[in-house]
Amino acid sequence: MIKILHLYNNLLNLYGEYANMVLLKKHLADQNIKVEVITADSAADVRLEDFQFIYIGAGTERKQKLALADLQTRRDDIVHCIESGTNMLLTGNSFEMLGRVIVDADGVEHSGLCCFDFSVTEQSQKRLTGDVTADCAMIPATLVGFVNKCSTIIFGQDSAEPDAKPQAAAIPASAIKSFCTVKRGLGNDNVAPDEGIRYKNLCGTHLTGPLLVKNPLLLDWLVKKLAESSDTKGFVFTPHDYPNENDAYAVTLQKLG
Amino acid sequence: MRVIFAIMVCKALKAVGKLLKRGSSLPGQIALKLYPNILKKIKMPQYVVAITGSNGKTTTVEMTAHALQAAGKNLIYNKEGSNQIEGVATLILSNCTFFGRVKADILLLESDERYAKHTFKYFTPTHYCITNLCRDQLTRNGHPEWVFDDIKRSIRPGTTLVLNADDPLVSLFAHNEDAPKNEEQPQKTGKNVWFGINRTNTSQEEVTAMYNDFYFCPKCNAKMDFDYVHYSTMGAFSCPKCGYKKHATDYTVTQVDEPADEITIDGQFKIKLAQKGMHNIYNLLAAFALCGQLGLNPQTTADALSGYTLTNGRTLRFALGGRKGVLLTSKHENSVSYDQSLKIAANSGEQCDVLIIVDAISRKYFTGETSWLWDINFNLLNNPNIGEIYLCGTYCSDLALRFEYTDIAQSKIHAYSNIAEGVGKLKSSSKKLFVITCFSDKDKFLVLTD
Structure with missing residues (x-):
């Protein structure tokens, strides 16, 4: 039995993110793994440590701040989940909540959860959007997706304002891997190809929407990972044919390639 | 003088554009280059x-x-x-006097x-x-x-x-009206x-x-x-x-x-x-x-x-083989528009088939982004009126995948990446047909009709 938490499904759901959970549930069921997906509007309504997988999707800049304020009350639990190796996936701007600070377009500083040593700066002049192809260590194929954001993410203490207060211990930039390396599209700082973050079993990426739907191999990777971490004894991955998923991926890759 | 000159150029270009049957925002674009503040000088x-x-x-x-x-x-x-500033400038400047008064x-x-x-x-x-x-x-x-x-x-x-x-x-x-005065705003x-x-x-x-x-x-x-x-x-x-x-x-x-x-x-x-x-x-x-x-x-x-029929042709009637049908122009990347079209087909009260085409997501720019398909309530077609559902165009597999997660029987779903091939299969029936697609793709269907 795998318990999945889709947190802020009503607040952060801008680009069809729910489809990730729909397909993940189906694929786990196809492997004969029992799965339960719980949705929650507030982290206070659930015990985060009860779940084998936590998913959070993308929201508008305003809604992300609301989620952040809510998640602040569970900061220690999030840190515990990350360090103890809970599988987590945060898509779109939701992973920005894990950094030191988000400076919004009006210059207002919103304290992040300080799990990781990076800082986020938003602007309101230009929407940064575009198709993405990327190399991703977890899969032996090109990752496809879309970025839709207005922020720049800079890693390391140096990025903080000179007068920034010393903050709670965040995982240093040197310990954070990138989620993928973009070949086409925008990375974290909109210059270098490094995109997203990966640390233990947490993945954060600015790729929006149904990432798992668009990338069958990434979904396979996650299914295997979750199955192996579950209490299912002697799990053996059974390949299934999902022609529409594979064809849709092939078309997108061909169009973007 | 600059005003008059910019207006003259705009009018002249507009006249040339008419002869060449060219786009409508270029004259305004050039007038704005000649005199960026021109629209401030116009008597509205x-x-x-x-x-x-x-x-x-x-x-x-x-x-x-x-x-x-x-x-x-x-x-x-x-x-x-022509709804951005260049198009608006073209409209205004080509319809005003040389002294800048809108006629x-x-x-x-x-x-x-x-x-x-x-x-x-x-x-x-x-x-x-x-x-x-x-x-x-x-x-x-x-x-x-x-x-x-x-x-x-x-x-x-x-x-x-x-x-x-x-x-x-x-x-x-x-x-x-109740807001307190604020000096900055x-x-x-x-x-x-x-x-x-x-x-x-x-x-x-x-x-x-x-x-x-x-x-x-x-x-x-x-x-x-x-x-x-x-x-x-x-x-x-x-x-x-x-x-x-x-x-x-x-x-x-x-x-x-x-x-x-x-x-x-x-x-x-x-x-x-x-x-x-x-x-x-x-x-x-x-x-x-x-x-x-x-x-x-x-x-x-x-x-x-009352009874006014739009000339912009968002709803088009067509004949295809033995069929009569209605094309509901919808907007890709806009689930509200799709939902409205799906409702019209589902609530038509007559037995009908439906064809959905997603081939080019936009006519103005390229993107392969299809997450908006998950925002559309395709389950609206789970209705006894609706017969076969044809999904055509480059993104037919994305569509077919989306339909896997509706309550609609999979035996009704037919996907063809080649639009002409899919439309060819539709010709044999005499049932009514609703076609739902975007501006960017509708002509690809209309050329195949009678």
């Missing part, structure tokens, strides 16, 4: 009416123009595709929702209608709140706002005029779309209530915590008689509908409200709009 007519929003701009402009012309008003207005009593503008903030730096509309804001072309627009902020920057004090009271985001644009005052549709026989009790962007109140973030919903999140919203709710309306559809395709506005003005769908009723109502604000007699407006 008594009424400058702007219409913006996600959906229905072109239709609302066309209906308003038709009613105003029927009432004998002297107006100029822009046609589809019309009313200037009616469709205004791009993202670029209105630039256009209205140079002149201020007397009336500004905002039809609705929804998820639309997010690959370009980001999201509705991002567009909201852009439109907000285009609103000036003194403009009469004509607002959709059923839209929780649009309603936030209202001038706040001068008080933005002006008249608010509201339009909306009362509860109808087909109203839903709650949001039934695939997503609800107003699950939480946009003012105070508490869980929002809906008394009734017409579609998407359009309806009588109310926040139990802060009291934000659908505003009382000045122009109201008081009855929708679906079998008769007729609506009643303000309890007395009856209008026959030439186009189906609640979204078209909103367009009609917005036009009715604007005409009312411009001093038209409401009966005159109602008579002009």
Whole structure:
């Protein structure tokens, strides 16, 4: 039995993110793994440590701040989940909540959860959007997706304002891997190809929407990972044919390639 | 002198453009290069009416123009595709005297929702209608709140706002007459005029779309209530915590008689509908409200709009082999538009097949982004009226995958990446056919019809 938490499904759901959970549930069921997906509007309504997988999707800049304020009350639990190796996936701007600070377009500083040593700066002049192809260590194929954001993410203490207060211990930039390396599209700082973050079993990426739907191999990777971490004894991955998923991926890759 | 010169160039280019049958925004673009502030120097007519929003701009402009012309008003207005500042400049400069006076009593503008903030730096509309804001072309627009902020920057004090009271985001644009004066942001005052549709026989009790962007109140973030919903999140919203709710309306559809395709506005003005769908009723109502604000007699407006068939051809009839059908032009990357079209097919009351084409996601830019398919409620086609469902075009597998997660029997679904091949299979039946696709793809179907 795998318990999945889709947190802020009503607040952060801008680009069809729910489809990730729909397909993940189906694929786990196809492997004969029992799965339960719980949705929650507030982290206070659930015990985060009860779940084998936590998913959070993308929201508008305003809604992300609301989620952040809510998640602040569970900061220690999030840190515990990350360090103890809970599988987590945060898509779109939701992973920005894990950094030191988000400076919004009006210059207002919103304290992040300080799990990781990076800082986020938003602007309101230009929407940064575009198709993405990327190399991703977890899969032996090109990752496809879309970025839709207005922020720049800079890693390391140096990025903080000179007068920034010393903050709670965040995982240093040197310990954070990138989620993928973009070949086409925008990375974290909109210059270098490094995109997203990966640390233990947490993945954060600015790729929006149904990432798992668009990338069958990434979904396979996650299914295997979750199955192996579950209490299912002697799990053996059974390949299934999902022609529409594979064809849709092939078309997108061909169009973007 | 510069004014006269810029106007002359614009008029000359416009004349040449007409001969060459070329696009309509280039003359304005060049005039703006010659004299960036040209629009500030123009003597505007008594009424400058702007219409913006996600959906229905072109239709609302066309209906308003038709009613105003029927009432004998002297107006100029822009046609589809020229709603950014260059197109607006072309329209204005090619319709003014060499001394910069617009030769019309009313200037009616469709205004791009993202670029209105630039256009209205140079002149201020007397009336500004905002039809609705929804998820639309997010690959370009980001999201509705991002567009909201852009439109907000285009609103000036003194403009009469004509607002959709059923839209929780649009309603936030209202001038706040009670707001305390703030030195940095001068008080933005002006008249608010509201339009909306009362509860109808087909109203839903709650949001039934695939997503609800107003699950939480946009003012105070508490869980929002809906008394009734017409579609998407359009309806009588109310926040139990802060009291934000659908505003009382000045122009109201008081009855929708679906079998008769007729609506009643303000309890007395009856209008026959030439186009189906609640979204078209909103367009009609917005036009009715604007005409009312411009001093038209409401009966005159109602008579002009009754049974009026749009010339912009969003609904097209066709013959294909032994079939008759209707093409419902919808917008890719816009689930509200798709849901409305799906409802029309599902509620047509006759046995029909449906063809959906997603081949080029946009005609203006490239993207391979298909997440918007998950925002569309394709389950609306899970209806006994609906026979076979054909999915065609480059993205037919994305569509077919989306349909796997509906309650519709998979045996009804047929996917063909080659549009001609899929359409060829459809020719043998005599059943009615609904085709749902976008501007970018509709001609790929129409060339295959008889």
